[in-house]
Amino acid sequence: MKPRVYFLFFLLAVPVQASLLNPLSLGGIKPDLVLSLLYGIGLLTGPVEAALAGMCVGLVQDVGTAGLLGLNAFTRGLIGLGAGLLGNRIFDRESPANFLFLSAFSLMEGVVIAVITQVFYGNMPILRQFFTFMIPQALSTGLLGALLLRFLMRKNIITLFIRRPLQKE
Amino acid sequence: MHGFISNKKNLLALFLFLFLFWLLTMQVKSGRFTFMEKPVLAVSGFLERIIVAPFRFAREAAQGYLFLVHTERDNGRLWEELERLKLENAVTNELLLENERLRDLLAFSRLNRASSIAVLVIGKAASPSSRTITINKGAADGVVKDLPVITATGVVGKIQSEIAGTAKVLLLTDPASTLAVRVQRNREEGLLEGKIENCALKYVSYYADIQVGDLLVTSGMDGIFPKGIPVARVVKVTKREAVAFQSVIAEPVVSLSRLEEALVLKK
Numbered sequence: 001m002k003p004r005v006y007f008l009f010f011l012l013a014v015p016v017q018a019s020l021l022n023p024l025s026l027g028g029i030k031p032d033l034v035l036s037l038l039y040g041i042g043l044l045t046g047p048v049e050a051a052l053a054g055m056c057v058g059l060v061q062d063v064g065t066a067g068l069l070g071l072n073a074f075t076r077g078l079i080g081l082g083a084g085l086l087g088n089r090i091f092d093r094e095s096p097a098n099f100l101f102l103s104a105f106s107l108m109e110g111v112v113i114a115v116i117t118q119v120f121y122g123n124m125p126i127l128r129q130f131f132t133f134m135i136p137q138a139l140s141t142g143l144l145g146a147l148l149l150r151f152l153m154r155k156n157i158i159t160l161f162i163r164r165p166l167q168k169e
Numbered sequence: 170m171h172g173f174i175s176n177k178k179n180l181l182a183l184f185l186f187l188f189l190f191w192l193l194t195m196q197v198k199s200g201r202f203t204f205m206e207k208p209v210l211a212v213s214g215f216l217e218r219i220i221v222a223p224f225r226f227a228r229e230a231a232q233g234y235l236f237l238v239h240t241e242r243d244n245g246r247l248w249e250e251l252e253r254l255k256l257e258n259a260v261t262n263e264l265l266l267e268n269e270r271l272r273d274l275l276a277f278s279r280l281n282r283a284s285s286i287a288v289l290v291i292g293k294a295a296s297p298s299s300r301t302i303t304i305n306k307g308a309a310d311g312v313v314k315d316l317p318v319i320t321a322t323g324v325v326g327k328i329q330s331e332i333a334g335t336a337k338v339l340l341l342t343d344p345a346s347t348l349a350v351r352v353q354r355n356r357e358e359g360l361l362e363g364k365i366e367n368c369a370l371k372y373v374s375y376y377a378d379i380q381v382g383d384l385l386v387t388s389g390m391d392g393i394f395p396k397g398i399p400v401a402r403v404v405k406v407t408k409r410e411a412v413a414f415q416s417v418i419a420e421p422v423v424s425l426s427r428l429e430e431a432l433v434l435k436k
Contacts, residue, residue, distance in 0.1 A: 014216075015214075019293075025293070048178045048182045051182045051185075055182075064210070064294065067296060074193065077186060120196070124344070124365065
């Protein structure tokens, strides 16, 4: 881990997601840049580091929104863990399959958050949200995230997050 | 297993997962924790303003150019409209004065016109669990917690937290949002709760007359919103036998996903 890069990532996560991506928003649905970067970190660093990074950035997002404190930290930690475990098995980090994995992670996170919110507030339209918010959100995150990762990997920008250089597979 | 436990990072991650789970369950009892909200809002609000500034500048420059192109044509039309409005304004002022005199005569209290602060939306946060926006005015401009946020169309939400130059607005559709409302048509009262995509009118008796299309306005009973501001329109009413309350779904009258400017009403 490179602490300064991570600090910047955590610092910029909420404002960039909240403001810069607004022009890409369609009916309130916009790609999740933070999740995409976290997935990339997971692929490169491993499950534990990515889980810790996910928890930190999730916590910053939790405090920055009106949601339950710890909810994003919990789900983003799980995503980091999942992406890290996946990274141990994926050889081609620029693979188009990243689109599917990112979409799946985004969708799973949406479902977990919706279920926990249901437990807290009750009577949430989960099924409608699944089709009108979570699936479009997952697809947009998958698409933008896969393209972004491809770009960051090719330009070696993503390696800013790791101490050692990428090994050739 | 031994290898997993002997690694400090693994243990830290495991501990943090358990801690987060505990944190979530604690909030079931005590409500949402907000102790770190202001420091994070200070940093994120400041950065949001910086990030948004060049985009806003470019957009305003483009709008300014388009405005200049159409200025001459619009100028004549606006002068005509201004003259007409001046006349209407004079008539309205007369009616207002007459109205006030009548109110005084009837010993009604003078209507308090709340002052307002125009604000720009500089950030939007939408997730399956919350709906908030960030605005470009804060405590330095007189924006404080729980002040109502509205547009010309109706209610947007209320201030959730504020720092010097930025504030976070809890939108009407956030699950943590509750608002005392009344049906404009027949004055039935209820509590409007956010449901992410829309709102639900709670505690409406089975026998209350609620119809699709009914406009819900603020009742003023919550001590936050002035009375009579449009809030939402009823889109679905479900009555079930053996259930004391109706299930009423309402759509906010303000298009919250396209919101760019709003007004914060000062007390």
